[in-house]
Amino acid sequence: MVKKKCVAMLLAGGKGSRLNSLTKTVAKPAVPFGGKYRIIDFTLSNCTNSGIDTVGVLTQYQPLLLNSYIGIGSAWDLDRMDGGVTVLPPYSESSDVKWYTGTASAIYQNMNYLQQYEPEHVLILSGDHIYKMNYELMLEYHIEKGADVSISVIEVPWDEASRFGIMNTDSEYRITEFEEKPEDPKNNLASMGIYIFSWNVLKEYLIRDDKNPNSSHDFGKDVIPLLLKEKKNLFAYPFKGYWKDVGTVKSLWEANMDLLDENCELNLFDNTWRIYSVNPNQPPQYLAPSAEVFDSLINEGCTIEGEIERSVLFQGVKVEKGAVVRESVIMPDAVIGKNAYIEKAIVPEEVHIPEGAVICGDPSSNEILLVTEELINELLTNKL
């Protein structure tokens, strides 16, 4: 194997249970986003745009779709002679089967994968976030600081800081303390779950963590605190820009709506930092003479005969005559029947909204309605 300066490990086994039925059959990184993408496209595109050509993708929960989606990585230009993308599922050894019990144990069990590239640095990522980031700059920072570990952080509003893992640093961004969801935060630098480790340090601490029976084998809870306790060089890497955890139905909806904001920092039209994805190859979208489209993002393969306002439509969506879609996210191949009305909702893949149905998030609670099969069945029964 050719030696690699930096190898990325992408944790993509998350269940994302707060996304409810959206993650019933797919892992969170495979959830559709932004009219054409899946969440993992952002991290994989960041890798390829940052010049990182070796990426291990760790899967565990509902991996079928994710595995076939990633394939050999050609969509992200990660089908390489050396390195490229490798899907790393849990596996069995002669003694027993080892599930990934925590983020650190997942990496620990794939140390052989890393070892074959003899990397100098290992970049640990999660496939759960929407953002554009140049990891190469973070790696330069990591090397410049002579850090053992660099952790990417973002400034969050002070009143929200208690929802995050907060890094307390000195004026040089050296991390002095890490607090998981502090009640009384001393700082507002939240960990983005992006780490660069020097490989030797990572190796040593993963082996020690594995031997510790009291550890939950998690980077945030176990490995980082131990490194801090032992006075290793940990630096926070301040990131500025759009970054969003789309872990709930509401935040997934919000992040989609952000794309319709003209001042949004996440620019999908930026040629210098393309977000790549598996292209569905469908004909251009067709807007019928009866169509009305305002302030929306619409993908190829859609047929629009109704009215669309402030919405995001994925490939192959059909909106029939008289139907109205407002402030909603309509996932691939869904059909909105004649004269149906949808507002503040997420319609999952291939769902068929019956004719004349009215689907609306509760305006008083400002909640977003995730359409489910049960809801559709209910609508159909009530109609009969």
Place this chain on the structure above:
Amino acid sequence: MNKQLLGVIDATTFHEGLEDLTIHRSLAAVPFAGRYRLIDFILSSMVNSGIRSVAIFPKFQYRSLMDHLGSGKNWDLNRKRDGLFFFPSSDINGNNDGFGCFQHFAENMDFFDRSLQKYSLITNCYTVFNMDYKMVLKTHIESGCDITEISKHGQSLGMFILKTSLLVELIKNREETGYTTMKDVVLDINHNLKICRYEYNGYAVMINSIEKYYSTNLNMLEPNVWKQVFLKDNPIYTKVKDEPPTRYLKGSSVQNAMIANGCQIEGVVENSIIARGVKIGKGTTVKNCIILQKSQIGENCVLDSVILDKDVKIEDDTVITGSITKPNVIRKGTVQGALIKS
């Protein structure tokens, strides 16, 4: 290999009426329906009909065609055995030797000798359609004909099926027989080859003039037409681009239009085909137009009955009009600022 077809695409054709669009590109690479090139229709029809080996014979300006096709990956033709073959003409004099030129084929005789497919399909590169050749081949075999010519309304579509061995014979004996093209063979009555016709009932239009190009593009706006061309189970493949979905900004109004990905639309679009990555500015009206990829139209413009080739820039407050019967064609890469009328 007994019932397999070898795909042979003649991409040498040059139509004088299409000069405005073919000055920089081969006819096969002329953009169509927002995200395709003309060759995508024949190539996808072949692939969807189970053809695994396709030879393309280009002649003029084929750089854009090579760039579009690449390794053939987008048509699943990057195979270890068979796949996509590219045979540019060695004749650089620019002679147009006619469709299905045997001389051009003869220069690559080893390809035909090496191919194991029992039958060959010879086609043009500029028909908009989506055909299942499995049916045609079946009919050809059952009829016992030597050559089957595909036609629509009795007019030849420039597509022929024959045994590969017969094709090889025709190419090798071209000097004795005097046949230079497939057309020579089917039009000659002084041979004992049995020539049959296969009448195709689906949608098929050969693009051989600007007017045809324009009207066929706009034809795609009719649901009963695009439903015959863009089939879910037999898709038209093309070179994929990583364009984001199209963004409709505040103030846009779009009706009766086919719009590809990566566009940013702030103006009014009616009865038009908009290709990938096009920008249409605020207060601008685009009507009865074919806008090719990456063209940028400024604010407060009016474009009616215009074909904008790729990478055209229209400055603010520009008015360009043509007519439905004679669209105004703006050449690739130009900048338009003044008032232009035709």
